[in-house]
Amino acid sequence: MPSLICVIDDDRSVLRALRRLLWAEAFAVEAFGSAEEFLASEHRANARCLVLDVNLTGRSGLELQEQLLLTGAAPPIVFITAYDDRVARERACRAGAVDYLRKPFDDTALLDAINRAIRGS
């Protein structure tokens, strides 16, 4: 059974592209436009890895990470962002993020990070 990867990004186009990429690598993929959508879905418990955009409309990626850590059910998180913010990166890494990728990123970098996440967990 393929590992379930949940991708959360408010950019529809990015979301679609990532879903295709992961799908081509035979991952099970669920895509969400916002943190709220993810939290509301049944897949939050089954996710082996989260590909999470930092700058989300509504609850941000970092806030979601914080919340998941608080509930104790936090899957490994690969952060992606179109805006390189040192403060955000350090905060994400301190909180245990697997990786922090700057858009646009190479497919191998993303897949590496996801594989590390799945192996590590």
Added chain:
Amino acid sequence: MMAETGNNRVQGWRPAATLLAVAVAYYVGAQLGFILRFPPTTPSVLWPPNSILTATLLLTPVRRWWLYLLAALPAHLAAELPVLPPLLVFGLFATNCAEALVAAAGLRWLSDAPTRFDTLPRMAVFVLVGALAAPFVSSFPDAALVTAIQGESYSFVWRTRFFSNVLASLTIVPAVVMAVRNGLPNLRAAAPHRHLEAGLLASGLFLASMGQFGNPSEFGLGLPAELSAPVAVLLPFLLWSAVRFGPGGLSVCLVATALLAVVAGTGESGIFVTQRAAEAVLSLQILLSTMAIPLMCLAAVIEERRQASEALATRLRLEEMLSRLSAAFVHLPSTEMHRALDEWLGRLGEHMGLDCVVIAEYSRTAADELVVRAWAPSEPVKPQTVACREVRWADDQLRQRQTIAVRDVGDLPPHAHAERLMFRLYGIRSCIVVPLEAGERVLGGLAVATTSADRALREPFSGWLRLVAEVFASALERTAMEDALRASEGMKSAILSSLSNGVAVLDSDGTIVAVSQSWTIEGATVGSNYVTAWRETARAGASHGSDAAAGIAAVLARERDSFAFEYTARDPTAERWYSMVVVPLNQPDGGAVISHTDVTERKRAEVNAQRSRQELAHFTRVSTMGALAASLAHELNQPLAAILSNAQAARRFLDAARPDLGEIRSILSDIVEDDKRAGKVIEGLRELLRKGETEVELLDLNALIRDVVKLLGSDALIRRVRMHLDVAAEPLIVAGDRIQLQQVVLNLLVNAMDAMADCPTEERVVSVQTELCDGQTARVSVQDAGPGILTGQHDLLFEPFYTTKPTGMGMGLSISRSIMEAHGGLIWATNNPARGATFSFAMPIRNGTAT
């Protein structure tokens, strides 16, 4: 007589001298009368004293009559007491006085001018009352007295006395009265041929009289019987005197003839006079009296005619003078006016026999001064300035438009001190002053004066003088108007020549009628048509020529209140800018005034200012963009990330054994979309960073704001700011430069987000609202929830270099304000009731659709 012709210094003893003269004349007359009588009879054949008394009473005021009668008493007593008993002497004095009183009172009562004998009615009254009635009445008591006291024949005495007094009255009274009234100066002033004529007349008359009465042998033979023939010899001489010398001359001749006749009639016989001689003298008296009456009337008639024709001649002379005066002044240029005035003052004076002619003009520069030009014989006219207060009485009279007629210095009112002093100083006897009137205004006065009493100015003359004054007044008025006109013309040309910009005056057809010195428009000189000139430039290819011609024509046709126009013209070295303003000429005939100004310097300054403003705006845009660089990177990285991931996914799909072509196709179309998206971001960026000229177009503010909000979407996201956009339902079409307006909105939104940097995330909301106010104005408000504007800083917000940000330059709001002003809009800021501030701008709505 002496007193009448004496000058003013002798006034003090004048009455006394008159009294003495009367007494002396009475005494001499009485002595003469005594000589001419036939003792023992009492009455004289020619008794002058009564006539002297009558003449005196006619010449003196009634209230003084008693004085003169009293003065005659000593003379009467001195003459008669040695000859007659005292009782009779006093009685005779009473009858003499009675006769003089009856004659004088009767004449004063019945005659309009008792001292004049120049008309038939006056002469008739004199003859009837003075010469006949008075002796007639007074002879009854006189004869009664003489009869009672001396015992003489009543009828003889009455008859002798009556006729002697009639003869004396007829001859002596007119002679004395006229001599006193007209005086000796008349004789002195007469021409030599008149003296010669008078001499001839006197000698002729003397010879004729002597021939008639002087021969004693013939005298005895019978005057009474053959009286008519010899007397006829005298008649031509008496007629001569009546015709040529008037009543005065005639009366003198009659006195002389009567004296000669009576002396001749009485002298020969001496004291041994016979009854027959007395009869002869009586006949002579009757003869002379009856001859004198018609002759006197004839003289009066002739005098009347002479005076009438003289008056007519005078009037003609005056009329002629007036018409020559009017002709001289009617077309006189104002520069010649005062010279002509001076000349005509002299001519008036000489022709009218005046001693002084004065024209006094109220000064045009000082209201309380008179410019006086006075003419006197052989004295040049010299203008002098006199303060009005120095001649206050005359000044008041003139200002009240009163004619001043002074017959004698005594006519002046008591408070006219200055005027009286002048009369004394210049020896003026009579004077007439008429006001110079022009419409409602009094320009001054015209005065004429004489220095001798016999040429006293009469009332009719002042009427004529008023006509002269009218001519002078209208001439002076015209001079004043022409001077004013010349001054205004001078002012106008001075104004035109001192204008720095080129000014031309057009008539209603557009023809140039006047230009200022600085008017240098080629081909547009005085006389040429300016509208046509512009049309020709249009025909020659200048695009603005027809606009200018139409604008000027519209102002000339009163279709427009004004026309302003700017155009460029290329001179050999550089392009120059001109501003032309056309305003209507405010006069009945229409026309316009063109003002040309070289505005090249202003234009250059404007262009420079515009360029600096644009550069500054660009600079602030660039710096704003710098601040937004990270979020712009975010905006660009999203599509780039999607493209990369899609492309790499596609490669993986192609590596599969059976590639899913449908999926690859949709990947490709996503890539195309994302590429376009990235291109748009870059395009928008480039647009904002463009450094372009201002381009005004019609655009929809709603769309423009949506674009800016979208552009700032990433920034808002990164800053964790929520943007709330509430646009008006209808498009808000405005005319403006897209980049500049975007800059304003961008600036307000970035400021709003900056203001909330320290606020909790959930409070970071920017509300953008657009709305249409009152159907004509579009309003955009950007509301934040930051700390708001500090008290007292509202005014500073839009000043350059005002900033609250550590890295801000303080130019954003200042530039926004200048952009808004350039768009005919406003920008302002207020604090919100709860918290934060709202920045708003408003600008006029246009009709049309966005381009």
